[in-house]
Amino acid sequence: MTETAVQEQITTAITNIGPADVEVDTSYENDSTYGDELSSYSASLTSSVLEYRHENGRRYHKYRDGAYLLPNDESENDRLDMVHEMFLLLLHGKLYLAPIKNPQRVMDLATGTGLWAIDFADQHPPAEVIGCDLSPIQPTLVPPNLKFLVDDLTSDWEYESNPFDFIHARYLCFSFKDIGKLVKQCYRSVKPGGWVEFQDWDAYPISQDGSLSGTDLEKYYNEVYGAFEKTGVEVRPGIKLEQWFKDAGFVNIQVEKFVIPYGVWPKDARLKKVGAWAQIQAEASGYESVAMAVLTRFENWKKEEVQILANKASADARRRDIHMMFNFYVVYGQRPEK
Template sequence: MAETPAPEQTTGTIDNTLDNVEVDTSFESDSAYGDELSSYTASLASSVLDYRYENGRRYHKFREGSYLLPNDEAESDRLDLGHEMYLQILGRKLYLAPVKNPQRVIDLGTGTGIWAIDFADEHPQAEVLGCDLSPIQPSLVPPNVKFLVDDIESDWAYEGNPFDFIHARYLAAAIKDFRRLIRQCYQSLKPGGWVEFQDWDGFPYSADGSLKDTGLERYFNEVTGTFQEVGYECRPGPKLEQWLKEAGFVNVHAEKFIIPHGVWPKDRHLKKLGAWFQAQIEAGFEAGALAALTRFKDWSKEEVMILASQARADGRNPKIHAMYNFYVVYGQRPEK
């Protein structure tokens, strides 16, 4: 992954104090100023809610193009289905880090906000912030949770009001520079605070070779390959432990969970996990491929739909034993 470029050098001194900012003195009254403020606020709201529509799906407008999956109702339903799957994987736990009495928490890439809402219900003493590119979260939420539209790959400003716990789940194929993101997590945690990433190695495998030369394998070759070509990290799971250590985190712990695709395993627990995984990914095949392949590979919508259909059919084939690795990795900022 390319290193973050050094800041551009400037000549002279830039003064960001109020003395260097010209004041608009045209307002004749407080009401005129209020009207001006309202117009700018409306403009900002419009830029966030003016979604992009493409191939029958809806995409975010804020920082347009930085995230390649839809944000429509179908995708929200899939994400909420995935939330239940993650609870099944973790034994109904929202997180594994040994967090005690958290007071200030942030959920990165919160999506529908379902994790943040559940966490706020479990920890009514905590102030919970959910951050995402899209304002698709519900309006009726616990009083201790708030949602913010922002790009988590941009510069943060939380160092002056740091967190006890930072949580991030399923950012594979959404983030280009995980190392930078993890460093920002470190800088925005209180001493002794915890960060936890829950994420995938976003490519399937099979122990018996049954995945080879299937439509399912081709789907991931095409789609994951395209995401990687344009700079997204699709396989962060196995790298997270090392990235956290490099950033300075201590007490780093990593757990790997094997998740089957479908109900082919004999083990009842794995069969259940496989059913949940299949249910959510079948809706995700189209969502994951449409923007990437039509924008960057000149595929038609029809070609993408055929590829998704072939992957979906192979996922239901009991003779194809695909599996995925899911990782939960947490670490602590040193007390001193």
């Protein structure tokens, strides 16, 4: 399937189908592959923030060096933009699921390339929108009601005196060691009656038919995610979000679980489109992006060894007889009115 064909296929879709309900499209089995307010740790855009760490052919943030182990170069930024489109497809074009009304002050945590914040600001012109991230990689031409801050969200916040109506976070796995603390910080920084929504993965893959067992894909995830877990970084936040929200004190908590297949193997046309996007973003250096820093810095792997591991995983991901998928969770809750 050409990229143009995939793009033409990809339209808005949504699914809450559990893994056991995903039927394989057996017609593909004969083919072997398919193609003004800052926290105390905020930083202005000074030369120190704009410095980068270059390593193994990739670029990483320099501010709070080592706090985030994925790159922030153009290749990774392009991949993250693709992930944004995949999530829009998964959520039927919706940026969020929380029942917010007329938000006036909104924050997007770990905003990355800023696409979610840009889209939200466009859709809600009266709202003041703030996007926070360690890296100043966001565009400069943005809606007038949006601003980006360079901030270390793991440090203590100072937003309680001017709280938000809505706080959003998406795709924090591989980024934080204590997401439960982050959820509590959100609780303190949202207005009574305000909403907080986290969208995140259980990043360990599954296959309902056992087709993932013994593959290079399985080896890749065991090696890479095992290394992340040794450093204390959270790789399965999705399955823990509900409890973190309860512990923080939120009420009216809602949990919605989605499945994201990798590839166009599902028989269901909508899941096939979601899987196509997932495959495209993974092929855009996704396997190497996630693995390179954590394996070379903490597990003494050489660059070439990581590339071989990533290439083998990528080759397996193109096999039609491997039916890999991930669970993805959207959890939102409300701070009590009183």
